[in-house]
Amino acid sequence: GATDHCPSATRKGRAESIVQPSKAMAPGLNPLTVLEHCQVSPSPSPPAGKPRTLPLTFFDLVFWDVPPVQRLFFYDNADLLGAPEFLLQELPLFEKSLAAALHHFYPLAGTLVCRIPEAGAPQVVFSDGDSVRLTVAVGGDDFQDLAGDHARDTARLRPLLPSLPRHGGGGGGSRCSTQDVFAVQLTVFPHAGLCIGTTLHHAVADGSSYVHFMRTWAAIHRLGPECGGKWAAPPLFDRSVVRDDNGLREVFLRDHRALAAAGGKRLHDWDLSQRPGAADLATFRFTDMLLRGLGRQVESETSARRCSPYALACGAVWAGIVHARGSSASFGFVTGCKPRATPPVPENYFGNCLGLCRVGKEEEAKLSGGLTAATASVAIWRAIEGLAEQGRVFRDARGWVRLVREYASARAVTVAGSPKLVVYAATDLGAPWGRPRKVEIVSVERTGALALAESGRDGDGGIEVGLALPRGEMEAFRAFYHDLVATASSYEAAT
Template structure:
């Protein structure tokens, strides 16, 4: 009999509700209609991140409650003053005769903050090696529901005595994309760093979020089309998004693979010699990971391998959307390649060609009418997708100050076990920060993870061995 992972349940010490402080001005809008960009992600699982901070000086949970929690709670309240819709609620899905969905905020609304303590091994949980995802779930807060509505975001702080602190956030994807989330995170962290005496001061260089939905042009009626698609899918009982979900498997693990700048340069030279294509580091890291996962899964899955990623649409639409806009503003991009010919090089080129095509005016929204249904088709095909981006700078954004050790030692997008996505971020390892690179988080069943790890090791070995012979073949699926 195969034993499951050893789970260390957390002990909840305190739960409180944090409201924006001060309350938003009376003239601020209390409801934000979901745009067509938001509606793409209405039924997606929430985005869940974990931030691990070293803190060996923290004696016990009582020490945290006494010294750190008051400032943490008050800085969150101050950040929510600027981002008050995050304290609001959202309908649970779309019903046939319900009004179009919107984020609604009422005075007194709040974000639930949970404080807990864990006996699990902090250093192990914050590592790169494969860890059972079941061990990470107790660190993640659920989104509270209230009848037919649900909260937008929830926060949990878990204390590991004499080791560190983990901050977990759960965010409904229909409310904000990664850029808007990091905007909030940077504001919160900046306020927290001001300390007790200055936490209510105006944040230096703070750019307030823009909530005006009028900046999103929808001349093609995509919002109404997406609402109809969601209602039809609910009526038909469509559950294809669940085909990505590995959370029900007891053997799912999460690991991080690092693509250093040096490794990406070697891979780029090889790809250019083989195909004449000069791929971006993003395309190279994604292509290598895509090929590795396809090989790890083995036979089956048809002749076509599928990959999906998102592109930021703020500068790509006409007129452009201001960078401070708060909400989703992502376009879906679909990539297909022959499975039997897929290598790290060919996969990278396939992704890069789609990225290069986005430079064409209007290309980002071409085919947008099929996004809602297309995402479900890709889920049914178990396509590899992407969450996060190295451009977001999440490690720097989450710097809570000296008492927390500055930047987190590790950031995980734990929700990738439910979305089939690669978790991308800039390299956050202390020795890599100046040298760059991309870290890729992968959630797979343990046997597939071992096969993926072997693919990554072989790729690194071949690139090291053939740095003077760039045309040598790379591992094939």
């Protein structure tokens, strides 16, 4: 069955005996009680004709070493009485919808080797009976506070995220032989809401493929297995649609092996969350009105006639981070390569299909005298416009693996997520949950990236940016942001 490790009789007894954590506990103590670990298998099992192994493509190998992508979805539900009711009434529905979604996205229940093999390439391996670990917990922290925009200590959010189980290697750790590629955690907050946490190995899927899965899971939960799985195109696992005429896969494998042999730190070891001192995660909203004001500021202060909303938001945040740090930083971003590949990769392809892009070094040199929101936005927009040239995104592709290392070691400003993913709309669970009130990419604490999403608030439009910074830098960035809003408002009012 889909949840063999969670027999209903055991759950009923456990639900009746749960003692809720004390609400008097201080938020800093992260009161959280794990109730159970379930193993959810695809149900029904994928057909025998479906591939059981998915070799990593060169797109996947770019992200082999980066930390897993971890998101939190906060759903308001003041009628949620407590953990016993959730275990008995709601949890079976989540398990069944997750199992049904995994039927379509079964590689997420598979495993991946922990190291690049000496010969050949890593591949995601799925065997019948494989499963995704689902952790169920009850939280005693302040749900409304955790789901806010204001700066919150990232130590309070980490317990809401599941880890990826590792297997073999005499006790796990760095010696593990294989690891799961996806895990889920449901944390119940009595009388407040639910938090769904997910952890995904980035070498298995990019944001587009991940949201495709989450959209399917949400639709099945909202509409039922009969309807939910049919409303969107099923995922395509055929690796032959990714052409590699330039042999990038072998180049990237060679680079990974050389970097490992040289004893260089893996990117997992460059975990920014391990820095001394507290780090905060906060959300900064770039409404349509603010973006219009920034656009007029760009027109006034530079020779550029227009910038995209993406370039305006990213440019403002890049300038703010440089201001907060008191030192320069390169800017890198990714672009979707499905329509840029030759031939184009189908939209429903499951895996990574992203190209690495950057603001050019010559452009950066021009900005070294002082980076403003306007000049940073223009530099990003010019880099984006340059991608319109056929094949431009792949021109420097042979250096992508080393570029990721360069970015990590230099603390470059990079981007995670995209407003185009429309993650809020995609994860509508239906009654009694609806759309999430807040989505966070908490793993930016580790990578230092900006977390972009469409604004989750009804009607205000725009882009929201999640940012994790050391506390002192966060205070400096917030002051920069407030000045930015005031200046942009004056430009908007003057028109």
